[in-house]
Amino acid sequence: MKVNGIPTRTIRALDDGTAVEIIDQTLLPYRFEKRVLSDWRDCVEAIDVMRVRGAPLIGITGAWAVVLATKENPENAALIKAAEQIQNVRPTAVNLSWAVQRMLAALLPRDPSLRFPAAVKLAEAMTQEDVMLSRAIGDAGYGLIAELYRKLRRPVNILTHCNAGWLATVDYGTALAPIYFAFERGTPVHVWVDETRPRNQGLLTAWELGQQGVPHTIIADNAGGELMQKGAVDMVIVGADRITRRGDVANKIGTYLKALAAKDNEIPFYVAAPSSTIDWKLNDGKREIPIENRSASEVLSLRGIDRSGEVATVQLASPNESAANPAFDVTHNRFITGIITERGVFFAHQPCCSLPGSDCKCRTLRNLR
């Protein structure tokens, strides 16, 4: 997508893969600054403190971290040890472990002396693949927005939570991709943007939408239910960090509450994600998806800019307060209308799939496998 009119991606390789350049998202929306990472440990730090964030993007960053680890030492022991540290930085998004394991599976059978160029080639292919996946998700989701517009004959009001835009991927995004496609194709939309405490990724979403000229309004996380009850929300589209084979979805904390409110107000609730976000090993999301617990300080403080325009953190709570900070929650498939993937819109488990010997071809997730 564009930043000040210039096509920009969140990550790109430099110097034949011996370094990568990222956007430091801890400075957005106040400052747009890029950062060069030339050591795999810098990639680990960038994922941990969320200079890069968003399930697909941390996966791609993990892939490039494996490239840099291979550059440093392509021998099995060192590479496997580095990969272990890379994939364990953040546990909830399946994309990180998926990307690291995909790199290892391609590299370990090779002679160590040939691993670095192979790693660069695969990481580059995965980076391009992510862009294509986001575009396909945008196309698939656009149809849902266009269909709603045909019924409403007025701008479609879409609520989104956190940031699942191009900043969460290499380009285009997941939940925001259908919105960008609709806007670019002349279907009028307006986006309600949840601020998304405690890290306020909604400010990234607002910044992204503003850069593309998409109408939007920032709201407090707790305002979504009221807007839904007042008929101001026509659909919800959010991203995902991990989806189980029955369609339970882990996403940013607060997603579950929006899904409850949408169900109660009979508002379609869609999740947008590449099919690589589906963890086929898991079934019951609430029981099986690991939820990242982040530092209490993120809840007890707030990032912004001070009077001099410097990015600063201010203490919100009185000293010595304690806080719980689960970074994700899980929404059961019964609250999800559909999952927008690069291969079209799929649905959670349907009764027909349970019939003995059923080989139904309905668009349930299992037919995505």
Ligand SMILES: CSC[C@H]1O[C@H](OP(=O)(O)O)[C@H](O)[C@@H]1O
């Ligand atoms: C396109 S997936 C983005 C997904 O990741 C975000 O989490 P975080 O900002 O902590 O990386 C959030 O869950 C988004 O929906």
